[in-house]
Structures are given as structure tokens and as C-alpha cells.
Amino acid sequence: MKPFFNLLSSLILLPSALLSAADWPQFRGPNASAVSTETKAPGPKLAAAWSIDLPGRGLSSPIVVGDKVFITCSSGPDQANLHVFCFSAADGKKLWERVMKATGRTMAHNKTSVAAPTPCSDGKRVFALYSSNDLFAFDLDGNLLWLRGLTYDYSNASNSLGMSSSPVVLDETLVVQSENDSESIAVGIDVVTGKNRWKKERPKAANWTSAVVYQNVVALQSSKGLTGVNPKTGEIEWDYTDGAGTIPSSAVTQNAIYVPSNGLTALAPERGAASQLWRAAGLKPGTGSPLVIGDSIYVLNGTGVLIKASIANGDEAWKLRLKGPLSGSPVAAGQYIYIVSERGDFQVIDTTAKEGEVIHTIELNDTLLCTPAISNGAIFVRSDKKLWKLQ
Amino acid sequence: MKAALISCLTLSSIAVQAASLSAPLEDIRAVNREGSGNEKATRAWQQLTQADPSTLPEVLAGMNGANPLAENWLRAAVGVIADQAILVKKLPIESVQAFLADTKNSSAPRVVAFDLIQRAQPELAEKITPSLLEDPSSELRRHPVSKLLQAGDEELAQGRKDEATNAYLKAMNSARDEDQIKDLAKKLKDLGKPVDLPKHFGFLMDWKLIAPFTNVERKGFDTEFPPEKEIKLDASYPGKNAEAKWIDFTSKDEYGQIDFNKPFTMLKEVTGYAYTEFDSVEARDAQIRLGCKDGWKVWLNGELLFARDEYHRGAKLDQYKLPVKLKKGKNSILVKCCQNEQTESWTVEWQFQLRVCDDTGTAILAKK
Numbered sequence: 001m002k003p004f005f006n007l008l009s010s011l012i013l014l015p016s017a018l019l020s021a022a023d024w025p026q027f028r029g030p031n032a033s034a035v036s037t038e039t040k041a042p043g044p045k046l047a048a049a050w051s052i053d054l055p056g057r058g059l060s061s062p063i064v065v066g067d068k069v070f071i072t073c074s075s076g077p078d079q080a081n082l083h084v085f086c087f088s089a090a091d092g093k094k095l096w097e098r099v100m101k102a103t104g105r106t107m108a109h110n111k112t113s114v115a116a117p118t119p120c121s122d123g124k125r126v127f128a129l130y131s132s133n134d135l136f137a138f139d140l141d142g143n144l145l146w147l148r149g150l151t152y153d154y155s156n157a158s159n160s161l162g163m164s165s166s167p168v169v170l171d172e173t174l175v176v177q178s179e180n181d182s183e184s185i186a187v188g189i190d191v192v193t194g195k196n197r198w199k200k201e202r203p204k205a206a207n208w209t210s211a212v213v214y215q216n217v218v219a220l221q222s223s224k225g226l227t228g229v230n231p232k233t234g235e236i237e238w239d240y241t242d243g244a245g246t247i248p249s250s251a252v253t254q255n256a257i258y259v260p261s262n263g264l265t266a267l268a269p270e271r272g273a274a275s276q277l278w279r280a281a282g283l284k285p286g287t288g289s290p291l292v293i294g295d296s297i298y299v300l301n302g303t304g305v306l307i308k309a310s311i312a313n314g315d316e317a318w319k320l321r322l323k324g325p326l327s328g329s330p331v332a333a334g335q336y337i338y339i340v341s342e343r344g345d346f347q348v349i350d351t352t353a354k355e356g357e358v359i360h361t362i363e364l365n366d367t368l369l370c371t372p373a374i375s376n377g378a379i380f381v382r383s384d385k386k387l388w389k390l391q
Numbered sequence: 392m393k394a395a396l397i398s399c400l401t402l403s404s405i406a407v408q409a410a411s412l413s414a415p416l417e418d419i420r421a422v423n424r425e426g427s428g429n430e431k432a433t434r435a436w437q438q439l440t441q442a443d444p445s446t447l448p449e450v451l452a453g454m455n456g457a458n459p460l461a462e463n464w465l466r467a468a469v470g471v472i473a474d475q476a477i478l479v480k481k482l483p484i485e486s487v488q489a490f491l492a493d494t495k496n497s498s499a500p501r502v503v504a505f506d507l508i509q510r511a512q513p514e515l516a517e518k519i520t521p522s523l524l525e526d527p528s529s530e531l532r533r534h535p536v537s538k539l540l541q542a543g544d545e546e547l548a549q550g551r552k553d554e555a556t557n558a559y560l561k562a563m564n565s566a567r568d569e570d571q572i573k574d575l576a577k578k579l580k581d582l583g584k585p586v587d588l589p590k591h592f593g594f595l596m597d598w599k600l601i602a603p604f605t606n607v608e609r610k611g612f613d614t615e616f617p618p619e620k621e622i623k624l625d626a627s628y629p630g631k632n633a634e635a636k637w638i639d640f641t642s643k644d645e646y647g648q649i650d651f652n653k654p655f656t657m658l659k660e661v662t663g664y665a666y667t668e669f670d671s672v673e674a675r676d677a678q679i680r681l682g683c684k685d686g687w688k689v690w691l692n693g694e695l696l697f698a699r700d701e702y703h704r705g706a707k708l709d710q711y712k713l714p715v716k717l718k719k720g721k722n723s724i725l726v727k728c729c730q731n732e733q734t735e736s737w738t739v740e741w742q743f744q745l746r747v748c749d750d751t752g753t754a755i756l757a758k759k
Contacts, residue, residue, distance in 0.1 A: 144468075196425060
């Protein structure tokens with residue numbers, strides 16, 4: 001197995017020197033690739049190590065930095081109470097909790113919630129964003145470093161269905177998308193002061209996708225396409241304008257981005273150009289985002305079928321129907337893909353089986369819409385009520 | 392002598408603490424939009440969180456009149472101080488309770504004060520709860536309203552309908568949150584005591600409507616049609632495929648929906664206006680609260696309050712809360728409501744609901 005992990009390590013670079021390979025610092029982990037970079041993989045035979053009750057709703061993913069798990073939720077009649085929790089990854093003990101109040105609009109479709117965006121970390125700080133556009137920066141011990149109310153700042157930056165784009169942090173800059181039909185923006189925020197380094201108008205259209213990091217460029221997806229911006233300046237490095245999905249996000253490796261666009265389109269962006277490698281109309285992701293393991297890409301389509309295809313040309317290898325319905329994105333470590341269904345079926349897929357195979361299922365008996373996090377040989381998932389560690 | 396000295400020292404200590412807190416509180420209260428004041432606030436927050444638990448009421452008082460961003464800085468500081476105080480059983484419960492009881496303090500820190508009491512002494516919070524029934528804070532009212540709802544349910548389960556009705560009526564009188572009001576209204580209706588919901592909420596039900604002006608390519612949103620330049624209720628204007636003229640419209644909807652589709656039929660790519668006058672008993676602060684899933688603008692006495700060009704992402708009661716100053720006497724309210732080109736079944740609505748209330752959600756009724 002070791003060469004396989006070496007391959008993974010070569011594909012994914014950690015964005016901050018303060019993070020370790022075992023950390024899962026944002027939505028879909030290192031570089032938002034959805035693939036673990038650590039050598040200690042969770043493997044297939046998982047069971048609940050611990051679970052903790054949460055006081056509010058949320059479909060944000062947990063993130064893990066060192067031995068700490070961070071998670072957000074929202075409570076109260078309008079979900080206006082915004083919680084940030086820090087738990088010990090080892091035993092689930094609560095280390096700290098902060099409760100703030102939404103300053104932006106908390107309206108959201110019933111299926112989602114105010115705690116929809118996943119927090120992110122640069123290894124020193126945790127940045128918690130909510131659908132209300134409230135943004136809090138804490139150090140890992142829970143000291144408040146700064147806060148913003150992006151709807152307080154920009155009064156029409158909101159979506160009445162709720163927003164879910166998760167922030168990414170790179171080059172001392174937190175990149176936040178607040179994209180909607182009205183005042184649609186992206187901002188690059190100085191992680192030290194919480195002030196804007198830059199602010200860009202974005203396409204006026206609802207957008208629930210999250211950015212990915214590709215060769216130190218932040219790739220912002222929208223209905224118009226995929227735009228690579230310099231995190232520190234906001235300058236456009238390259239721009240792909242052939243349209244893209246507004247729910248599933250892109251998959252990324254060190255050499256290419258696979259964007260949900262006209263099915264799936266593989267791009268090799270470089271400064272000034274986003275050249276297309278191939279396009280496969282049949283590889284259309286549903287709600288979940290694709291991921292790459294080795295030389296294969298895995299796409300979960302809208303009917304709950306996981307498709308394995310070649311990253312060289314998009315040719316399909318096999319299809320595997322999973323237990324659905326599925327809202328979260330798959331994640332991977334080693335040869336295994338992990339995904340949880342809305343009905344609480346946590347599924348482990350062996351990608352090396354000839355036709356792919358679900359080799360283990362854990363029934364969590366709850367509604368789960370989140371994307372799992374992988375760290376230190378364990379997996380963390382959450383519902384509106386609970387956080388689990390599976391090991 | 393010894394007691395006097397201790398007392399003196401204690402007072403002196405409090406004075407020092409108070410003096411040392413005023414600067415950090417000021418720095419935090421100075422934060423504003425786009426991260427303004429964040430650097431100073433970061434340092435101030437560190438100072439505040441080192442404060443003795445006895446200073447909690449002062450930190451809470453720092454939230455009085457603060458903007459929502461500063462409130463959050465201070466809310467987090469109170470949380471940290473209180474975590475430590477509760478751990479070592481040093482929460483100054485009496486002074487926190489006194490802070491809660493003083494309704495001159497703002498709603499936000501009083502809610503925090505109640506939460507602290509709930510955490511430290513839940514039985515005391517339980518005891519205080521009935522006294523919050525007429526509280527200026529709608530958030531604090533939730534607790535006693537919830538208790539009355541529960542009491543009513545228990546009476547009903549025992550077959551005591553009159554007692555249940557009384558509990559529900561008392562709760563309804565104080566309820567300000569939609570979920571509790573809906574629940575109570577249903578229970579009271581079932582018991583033969585229907586609630587006048589438009590009056591309870593303060594929905595404006597009587598309007599003059601004019602349509603259809605165009606909204607092709609959503610350009611109507613930014614186009615100044617005649618009603619934005621003049622209110623002449625006997626005038627008519629060329630509209631989109633029809634003459635646009637003012638008509639009377641009274642909503643029959645108990646949640647005050649003003650539905651353009653009813654008089655004008657289900658048109659697409661059109662703009663309508665609604666006009667009404669609100670006769671205020673006095674000059675006062677108020678809120679205009681709107682729910683709408685179409686593009687909209689609202690003017691009060693000719694001044695544009697807010698404009699939003701989002702279509703069919705959802706609507707709810709009090710979706711938008713607009714602080715206003717009402718004049719004594721006649722106040723004109725003009726609403727622009729734009730329907731777009733979408734044809735899906737969930738894009739039919741061309742409507743809004745609007746109410747006038749205070750900042751706690753208590754209806755302000757027009758002079759009759």
C-alpha cells in the first residue's frame with residue numbers, strides 16, 4: 001500500500017506549513033480534494049468510537065486540526081444562535097464552545113440550515129462561516145480573534161434558500177463566497193485583521209458550490225464557469241467560462257481540475273488560460289462532488305450511482321448503485337471511499353473491487369446530509385443532533 | 392474597622408476593575424462594518440476575558456445600545472468569563488439577576504443574562520420565567536409562553552377546556568414569535584376562540600393596487616414607472632399589454648398576503664405597485680416588516696427603505712425588518728412587486744405581506 005500513499009502525497013500539497021497530513025482543515029479536506037493525505041487510513045471495518053449530542057442543526061462537516069475536532073451548528077426558533085464547538089478527537093470531550101448571534105438573515109430551506117458552510121483552518125485559527133454570512137475567527141483555544149457580518153456589511157448579500165459555500169484559507173487569506181441572485185460577491189480577508197484584502201463582484205446567481213485550491217490559486221465555481229483567483233490580490237489568473245454546476249463542486253489534483261460542467265470537464269489551467277483536457281457528458285455529478293484516487297475519478301450522479309472513470313480521458317470503468325438518497329459528498333482514504341446517505345447509511349466502498357463494492361455499512365439511524373471528515377485513522381460525521389467518530 | 396477596611400478595599404478593587412474595563416469596552420463598541428476596529432477589539436477582548444466574574448454585569452451593560460457586531464464580541468467575552476465563573480461557582484448570580492430585571496437594559500444582554508442564570512441555577516431561571524410574560528424582549532417571552540402552552544395542553548388533556556382556553560389566551564396575548572402564535576391560534580380556533588391574526592401581527596390589509604407594468608428581462612425592477620413619481624389614484628397609464636390603473640384591494644388572508652394574481656391574473660414578467668396610508672397615533676420608532684419572494688422595493692413617505700432583486704427563493708413572515716420613523720398622522724407606504732419570467736409551479740406567487748410593529752414584533756395599529 002505504501003507506494004499508493006506516496007502517490008497521494010505527490011498529488012496533494014498541504015496549503016499551510018502548520019497543518020499536518022492527518023489534519024482535515026476544511027470542506028473535503030486538504031485542498032478541498034476530498035482525499036486524505038495521511039498514511040494512517042481508517043480502513044473498511046469501522047464502528048462508532050463515540051458520539052456526542054449537539055444542541056442545534058447543521059450540515060457543515062466537522063474539521064480536524066491536530067487532536068481537536070471543530071464543528072458548527074445553529075439553534076433557536078430562527079436558528080439565530082450560532083455555535084462553534086471544539087471537541088477532543090480522542091474521546092469527544094468538549095474543550096470549548098462559543099455561542100454567537102446571527103447578524104444576517106437566517107432564512108433557509110428546511111432541508112438545509114444556517115450551519116451549512118464548513119469551517120476551515122490554517123492550523124493556527126479556525127474560521128466559522130454561516131448561511132447568515134456571519135464569520136468568526138478563533139484561535140484553536142477558542143479565543144476570538146475577529147468577526148465579520150458580511151450581510152451587515154453588504155445588505156443584499158443573502159439567499160432566501162440559504163447559502164452553503166465553504167471558505168478556504170490560503171496565503172494568509174480567507175476566501176469567502178457569498179453568491180446569490182442579488183448582491184453576489186467573493187471576498188479575500190486578511191486572516192490576521194479580518195479586513196478585506198479584496199472584494200469581487202460575482203455572477204448574480206444563487207450558488208452553493210465551494211472553492212477548491214489548485215497550484216496556490218483559489219478556483220471559484222459558479223453558473224458561469226470556474227475562475228482562478230490569486231488569493232492575496234483577487235486578481236484573475238485564468239477563467240473557464242463554459243458554465244458549471246451550482247451545487248456539486250470540482251475535484252482537484254496537482255495537475256488538473258475536474259469541474260461539473262457539461263457533464264464533467266477536465267481542465268489544466270495555467271496563467272492566462274484554462275485549457276480543456278477532455279469532457280464527458282455522462283459523468284454528471286448530482287449533489288455530491290467528485291474525487292480523484294490515483295488515475296481514476298469517481299462521480300456520484302443524481303440517481304445515487306457511483307461511476308469510476310479514467311482521469312486520462314473520462315472513459316467509464318464501472319458503475320455502482322449506493323444506498324440513497326445522498327446529499328453529502330464522498331471522501332476517500334487509501335482504496336476506500338466513504339459516504340453517508342440521508343437515511344444514515346454510512347457506506348464503505350472498495351474501489352479496487354472489479355466492479356466496485358460496498359463492503360461495509362453502518363446504520364447511524366439519523367438523517368445525515370453532511371460530508372465526512374477523515375483524520376488520524378478515524379472518520380467524523382454529523383447530523384442535526386449528533387457528531388460521531390467512527391474508527 | 393477591619394470590616395470597613397475590607398469594604399474599602401473591595402470598593403477600591405471594583406473601581407479599579409471598572410476603570411480597567413471601560414477602555415476595552417469602548418474599543419469593542421467601536422467595531423463596525425468591514426472589520427473596522429477589529430485589531431483593537433482583539434486586544435480588548437483578551438483583556439475583558441481576564442476580568443473577574445464580578446464584572447459580568449458591567450460587561451453585559453457594555454452591550455447596551457451596541458451594534459450587532461460589538462454585541463457578538465461582548466457575547467463571546469461574557470461566555471468565556473461565565474464558563475470559568477460557573478466552573479468555580481463564582482457567577483455573581485444576584486447582580487446578573489438584577490441586570491435581567493432592569494428592563495432599561497437592552498434586550499440582547501438581558502437574554503444573555505437569562506441564559507447565564509439558566510446555566511448556573513436552572514431552578515432560579517424556572518422561578519423567574521413567569522415574570523417574563525410581558526417582557527420587552529420577544530426572545531425572553533418565549534419561555535413563559537411555552538410554559539403556558541404546556542399548561543394549556545395539560546388542562547386540555549384533563550378535559551378542562553375553559554382552563555385550557557384561558558392559558559392559551561394568556562399565552563397568545565404575549566406571544567410574538569410566529570411558531571408559537573400559529574400553534575396557539577390553531578388550538579384556540581379548535582376551542583371556538585378564533586384569533587384575529589391580522590390584528591395580532593399588525594398586517595396592513597387594505598391597499599390600492601396598480602399593474603401591469605413590464606418586467607421583461609427583469610428590467611422593470613430598475614425602471615421608474617409613474618407610481619414612483621406620483622401617486623394619483625384616479626390616473627391610468629399604458630402598461631404591459633393593458634392599461635394600468637389603480638384598484639381597491641382588501642386581503643382576506645389571515646397572514647396578510649397582498650396577492651396581485653387575484654385581481655390581475657397570473658401574469659409573468661410584470662411589475663405591480665401597492666399603495667396605502669398608515670395613520671399613526673404618534674411620531675415614533677417602528678419597523679416595517681415584509682415577506683416577499685419576488686423582486687421588491689418599499690418606500691415610506693417617499694423615502695426608499697430597501698430594494699431586493701431576488702426571485703422565488705422563498706418567503707416568510709418578517710423576512711426583512713426595516714427600521715423606520717413614523718410621523719404622527721398619515722404615513723404613505725408604496726410597495727413595488729416584480730414578477731419574473733420563470734414558469735415553474737413554484738414561481739407563480741406575485742405577492743407580499745407587510746406589517747407595522749415595534750422592534751419586539753408587537754403590532755402597531757393604525758388610528759381608526
